[in-house]
Each structure stands twice: as C-alpha cells, then as structure tokens.
Amino acid sequence: MPVITVLEAIRDAMREEMRKDERVFVMGEDIGARGGVFLATDGFLSEFGEERVIDTPLAESSIAGIALGSAMSGLRPIAEIEFADFIWPTINQIVGEASKVRYGTEGKLQAPMVLRAPQGGGVRGALYHSQSVEALFAHTPGLKVVTPSTPYDAKGLLKASIRDDDPVIFLEHKRTYRLVKGEVPEEEYTIPIGKADIKKSGDDLSIITYGLMVHHCLEAAQLAASKNISVEVLDLRTVRPLDVESIIGTVEKTGKVLIVYEDNQALGIGSEVSALISEHAFEYLDAPVVRLGGPEVPAMPFSPPLENMFMIDTEKISTAINKLAEY
Amino acid sequence: MANSTKAQSNREIQNDQLLDMYKEMVLCRTLDERIWMLNRQGKAAIVASSQGHEAGQIGSVAALRKGYDQCYIYYRDLAVLLTLGLTPAEIIKGFVAKEGEPLSGARQFPTHGAHPEYGVINLSNVIATHIPQAVGAALTAKMKKEDRVIVAYFGDGASSAGDCHEAMNFAAIHKLPIIFFCENNGYAISVPLSKQMAVDSVASRAEGYGMPGIEIDGCDIVTVYETTVEAVSRARAGLGPTLIEANVERYLPHTSDDDDSIYRPAEEIEEAKKRDPLQLLSKQLFELNILDEKEDQAIRENAKTIVNMATEEAENAPYPETTDFHKHVYSE
Numbered sequence: 002m003p004v005i006t007v008l009e010a011i012r013d014a015m016r017e018e019m020r021k022d023e024r025v026f027v028m029g030e031d032i033g034a035r036g037g038v039f040l041a042t043d044g045f046l047s048e049f050g051e052e053r054v055i056d057t058p059l060a061e062s063s064i065a066g067i068a069l070g071s072a073m074s075g076l077r078p079i080a081e082i083e084f085a086d087f088i089w090p091t092i093n094q095i096v097g098e099a100s101k102v103r104y105g106t107e108g109k110l111q112a113p114m115v116l117r118a119p120q121g122g123g124v125r126g127a128l129y130h131s132q133s134v135e136a137l138f139a140h141t142p143g144l145k146v147v148t149p150s151t152p153y154d155a156k157g158l159l160k161a162s163i164r165d166d167d168p169v170i171f172l173e174h175k176r177t178y179r180l181v182k183g184e185v186p187e188e189e190y191t192i193p194i195g196k197a198d199i200k201k202s203g204d205d206l207s208i209i210t211y212g213l214m215v216h217h218c219l220e221a222a223q224l225a226a227s228k229n230i231s232v233e234v235l236d237l238r239t240v241r242p243l244d245v246e247s248i249i250g251t252v253e254k255t256g257k258v259l260i261v262y263e264d265n266q267a268l269g270i271g272s273e274v275s276a277l278i279s280e281h282a283f284e285y286l287d288a289p290v291v292r293l294g295g296p297e298v299p300a301m302p303f304s305p306p307l308e309n310m311f312m313i314d315t316e317k318i319s320t321a322i323n324k325l326a327e328y
Numbered sequence: 329m330a331n332s333t334k335a336q337s338n339r340e341i342q343n344d345q346l347l348d349m350y351k352e353m354v355l356c357r358t359l360d361e362r363i364w365m366l367n368r369q370g371k372a373a374i375v376a377s378s379q380g381h382e383a384g385q386i387g388s389v390a391a392l393r394k395g396y397d398q399c400y401i402y403y404r405d406l407a408v409l410l411t412l413g414l415t416p417a418e419i420i421k422g423f424v425a426k427e428g429e430p431l432s433g434a435r436q437f438p439t440h441g442a443h444p445e446y447g448v449i450n451l452s453n454v455i456a457t458h459i460p461q462a463v464g465a466a467l468t469a470k471m472k473k474e475d476r477v478i479v480a481y482f483g484d485g486a487s488s489a490g491d492c493h494e495a496m497n498f499a500a501i502h503k504l505p506i507i508f509f510c511e512n513n514g515y516a517i518s519v520p521l522s523k524q525m526a527v528d529s530v531a532s533r534a535e536g537y538g539m540p541g542i543e544i545d546g547c548d549i550v551t552v553y554e555t556t557v558e559a560v561s562r563a564r565a566g567l568g569p570t571l572i573e574a575n576v577e578r579y580l581p582h583t584s585d586d587d588d589s590i591y592r593p594a595e596e597i598e599e600a601k602k603r604d605p606l607q608l609l610s611k612q613l614f615e616l617n618i619l620d621e622k623e624d625q626a627i628r629e630n631a632k633t634i635v636n637m638a639t640e641e642a643e644n645a646p647y648p649e650t651t652d653f654h655k656h657v658y659s660e
Contacts, residue, residue: 066495094460103657106442142657
C-alpha cells in the first residue's frame with residue numbers, strides 16, 4: 002500500500018470525488034492558481050477548470066452562504082476556509098442556516114455541503130492561526146463535525162462527507178498535514194461518519210481523543226507500556242455525532258478514562274464525552290473521569306514557551322496517565 | 329442601464345394580464361387584512377403585513393417562469409407566495425400554525441420554509457442571510473447550464489448587511505443569473521432610510537459592483553413588470569445580475585408586535601396611502617375601460633368569499649401531531 006501524508010489523502014479524496022461526480026466542486030480563497038495555501042487543491046484548476054475550482058473574494062460569510070445555496074439547489078460544494086480561525090463569519094450561514102435547512106423545511110430541502118478548514122496549533126500560528134473550532138459547531142443538531150487524525154481516516158471520511166446529504170464541517174489539524182504519514186489503499190473506500198476507531202487496544206486505562214492528539218496519545222501509550230500500564234486509545238474521528246457505543250465499550254473494558262483534546266477544555270467535546278460516561282457507564286468506572294484539555298485562555302500565544310504552555314504534548318499526557326493509573 | 333444593450337426591449341403588458349394582476353392584488357390585500365385581524369383576535373401569533381408592497385411583488389413575479397425560476401423571499405412577501413401558487417388556506421394555516429402548512433409543517437414562522445415545486449424558499453428570519461444563498465442557487469443554474477433565473481427579494485434594512493454586499497459582489501464577478509429585488513419601504517423596523525445609508529438610493533450602489541441598478545416606483549405595477557422583464561432577459565442571456573430598487577410603502581407597523589406610532593408620524597402614513605398600489609391599479613383599469621364598478625365589486629366579493637372559506641378551513645384544521653417532532657434533523 003502506498004504511504005501518503007494527510008494532506009495528500011485529502012487532495013486525493015477531493016480529486017477522486019470530483020472525477021466521479023460532476024456536482025462536486027471546490028470554492029475558497031487562493032484555491033485556484035495557488036492550489037490553496039496548504040496545496041490541498043494543487044493541480045485542480047488545470048484538471049477541472051475555473052467553473053469547478055472557484056477562487057472566491059476574501060469573504061467567508063458568502064463562501065459559506067453561496068456554498069449553502071448551491072447545495073440546496075442540487076450541487077455538492079466543498080468550501081474551504083483558509084484557516085479555521087477565519088471561520089467565525091460563517092457561523093451565521095452554518096450554525097444559523099445550514100443546520101436548519103432540513104428541519105425548517107420539513108425535509109423538502111437539504112444541504113449536502115462540506116466546509117473544510119485547517120485548524121489547531123503547535124505551528125507557531127499564534128492567536129489567529131491556531132484555533133480549534135469543533136465545539137462551537139458540534140453543539141448544533143443538523144450539523145456533522147469530522148476531525149480525522151490519519152491519512153487513511155482523512156481520505157475515507159472526506160469521501161463520506163462529500164457524499165453525505167447533510168452539512169459536514171471537516172476540520173483538518175494542520176500539524177498532521179505533512180507530519181503524519183500512513184498507508185492508504187489504492188482501491189475505493191469510505192469510512193462512515195460517526196464511528197470511532199480503537200487506534201491501540203489496551204486493558205488498564207482508556208484515552209478518548211481525536212485529531213492531532215491521537216498521535217501524542219499513542220506515543221504516551223507506548224511509554225506507559227514500558228511501565229506495564231496497558232493503555233487503550235479510542236480515536237473519536239467524528240465529534241458530532243459521537244459514537245456513544247464505542248465510548249461506553251472502552252469504559253466497560255478498562256474502567257478508567259482520560260479524555261485528551263487540544264481545544265479549550267471547559268464546555269468542550271470532552272465535557273460531553275465525560276457527561277455521557279457518567280450517564281451511561283457510571284457503574285463501570287474505577288476512577289473519576291479525567292480531562293486534559295486546553296487552558297482557560299482564549300487562544301494560543303505566539304512565543305514558543307507560551308505556545309508550549311497551551312499545547313498538550315506527550316509528556317503532559319504521560320503524567321496524566323501515570324496519575325490515573327495509580328488511582 | 330449601462331450594460332443592458334443586448335437585453336430585450338420592454339415587453340408590452342396585455343390588458344387581460346393587467347386585470348389578472350389586479351385580481352391577485354385584491355385577493356392578497358383581502359387576505360393580508362384578514363390575517364392581521366386573526367392576530368388581533370389572538371389566533372395568529374405574528375404577522376408582517378405586505379400592504380403597500382403588493383405591486384412590487386406581483387409585478388415582478390409576473391415576469392418570471394413560475395415553477396422554474398426561483399424566488400428567495402423574505403417575511404413580507406405574502407403576494408409572492410400567493411402569486412406563485414400557494415392557496416389562501418395554506419397561507420392562513422401558516423399564520424395559525426396548523427397541520428397542512430406546506431412550507432415547514434408549521435415548524436417555522438408564517439411564510440417560512442420552502443416549496444420546491446413553486447420554486448420558493450424562505451429559510452430564515454435572519455435578515456440578508458438568504459441573499460448569498462440565492463447567489464448560490466444562481467451559481468447552480470450557471471454550472472448546470474440551465475436558463476433559470478433567481479430573484480432575491482429583500483427590504484431596505486437587509487441592504488445594510490454584509491451578506492448583501494458579499495453576495496452582490498460575487499454575483500457580478502461571475503455574471504450570475506440573479507435579480508436583486510429590493511423592496512424599499514423606507515424603514516428598517518423603526519430606523520428611517522436617512523439613518524441606514526448616506527446615499528439617496530440602494531440602486532446607486534450597483535455601479536460599485538459592476539451591474540445595472542434601477543430605482544423604480546414600486547407601487548406602479550406596470551413599471552415593476554417591465555423593469556423585471558428586462559432584468560430577467562439580461563439574466564437568461566448570461567449578461568449577469570441586476571439590482572432593482574422598488575420604492576414601496578409600508579402601511580402597517582413592522583409586524584403585529586410593533587407600534588409604529590412611537591417613531592412614525594400618522595400624516596406620513598396618510599400621505600403614503602395616496603400611492604396605494606391597489607388604488608393606483610384600479611384607477612388605471614377604470615381609465616383603460618378594462619374594469620367597471622360592477623366587475624370591481626364582483627372581484628372584491630369573490631376575494632372575500634375565498635378568504636372566508638380559507639379562514640374556516642385553516643381554523644378548523646388540527647395542530648400538527650408531535651410524533652414527527654424529531655424528524656428531518658438528518659437524512660434518514
């Protein structure tokens with residue numbers, strides 16, 4: 002199997018779907034001649050032409066709104082927001098509008114659109130190129146929110162998102178783009194939205210996580226193994242809908258849970274996961290659920306020691322594992 | 329119109345067409361008055377009246393291919409819904425939130441939701457959000473190489489929103505088949521035009537986007553029709569968008585929950601009633617000998633009968649079952 006990066010997997014997924022389905026097109030800032038600031042659409046303009054590879058003005062609300070209108074009228078847009086930090090003007094069109102298209106028309110209209118955005122920190126991106134935005138979208142029924150961690154998952158989930166009949170917010174951690182490589186089969190496949198994946202099996206303690214943090218958690222699990230702590234790593238892959246069955250399954254198996262996420266901890270995805278565990282799997286717990294999430298500052302600072310204060314790394318996760326294992 | 333040399337010349341309006349428009353207008357006014365009454369009786373929770381806007385709405389829809397072209401409307405577009413094909417009973421069901429309301433199953437405020445068969449969408453209460461969505465529909469028409477035209481209806485208030493600017497800019501860049509139809513009644517709820525913009529007209533902004541902008545008397549249905557016909561032919565010919573600003577009047581408060589006596593002099597409303605589109609059209613029809621007293625009376629009586637029957641049907645309809653409450657959140 003060929004080994005490719007997350008970025009290549011995303012590019013392949015879009016290219017394959019555009020070749021297969023005429024209704025699929027891409028729109029966003031700098032995605033044409035430039036091929037996207039991260040080159041996610043490199044080569045698309047020459048292959049598909051300007052009708053299906055639309056360089057938009059720098060106006061995110063209308064990128065989302067126009068994509069939504071085209072989706073309601075029969076196309077399958079993939080709209081790119083250049084950095085997730087610039088996604089806030091789309092809240093009106095996505096949280097306010099797209100999420101309610103099906104419900105507010107009693108199923109007469111639907112919005113099969115994908116809004117892609119690179120997010121996350123650890124790249125010296127400072128306050129406005131490091132944000133994680135999943136929780137604000139995941140709060141809203143009607144939307145789906147996907148947060149892949151590996152090339153295999155990114156490709157299969159993006160293809161599923163493009164084919165999905167509901168609006169999908171597809172959040173790619175930009176640090177994984179070139180850093181994370183993995184095997185991706187050449188043959189056609191998709192991964193269902195809403196299914197978590199056990200990235201490493203273990204017996205003593207479960208880590209529930211997603212996105213870039215999956216890789217730090219796997220490293221920490223490896224280190225824990227040398228201390229005879231067997232850690233299971235559950236990658237949520239999709240944060241709306243959450244795979245409640247898999248979450249309960251891993252709690253039943255190990256009895257101890259650490260939830261790791263880069264986004265601000267309070268009122269985040271981990272808060273919901275923790276609540277679900279206490280509602281549905283309380284009797285299986287051998288220790289209180291522990292969250293390791295972003296600190297109570299509004300965004301990630303620029304200078305390396307300040308950025309490191311915000312970011313969760315393997316060391317911080319290892320400390321949390323050891324403490325929980327001793328409980 | 330600077331860029332419209334290739335567009336067709338104005339199409340003459342036929343007498344029988346003008347009479348049909350009058351009948352639609354009488355029906356709409358009668359229906360609107362009834363709905364307002366239902367609100368005052370405590371039966372309709374919220375109403376935004378179309379009274380004073382009818383000529384703009386009916387005249388523009390008459391220039392479209394019904395059921396093929398698409399209208400992205402806003403809350404004051406009762407006459408657009410009626411002219412496109414919704415029945416008075418279906419519309420009243422929306423106001424009294426009863427089962428059988430066809431746009432949203434009475435999930436939304438009255439007149440909101442969608443009717444794909446009639447090509448009408450009114451998704452949201454949030455001002456101007458539908459304008460980029462309408463541009464997206466126009467993008468679809470262009471990409472699918474269909475000669476469909478999209479009309480985005482909005483008020484003067486919505487013209488201040490960022491979404492309106494972004495949408496117009498994109499539509500002009502890509503020469504999309506869309507008409508931006510601004511129903512300017514001079515008030516964004518309570519805020520008069522002078523506090524909404526420093527320029528004289530919304531249409532004057534069109535030049536900044538590179539499309540024609542035309543300011544017209546929106547109470548004169550013939551002018552509205554002819555202007556829209558020209559904009560439609562431009563759009564179908566691939567020449568791009570047009571901004572039409574139809575100056576209309578608002579005879580009632582913003583909604584049934586508003587009290588316009590706080591911010592609007594009564595004399596101003598009296599003055600505005602001198603250009604009531606309904607009276608202007610009836611006067612025109614009398615002058616052209618298309619209509620006489622007797623027939624006018626018959627048209628008005630007929631409208632009242634239709635609205636009476638519709639009211640009875642809507643009031644007697646049950647409320648929607650709650651069994652489907654969770655349906656249509658995601659595709660099933």
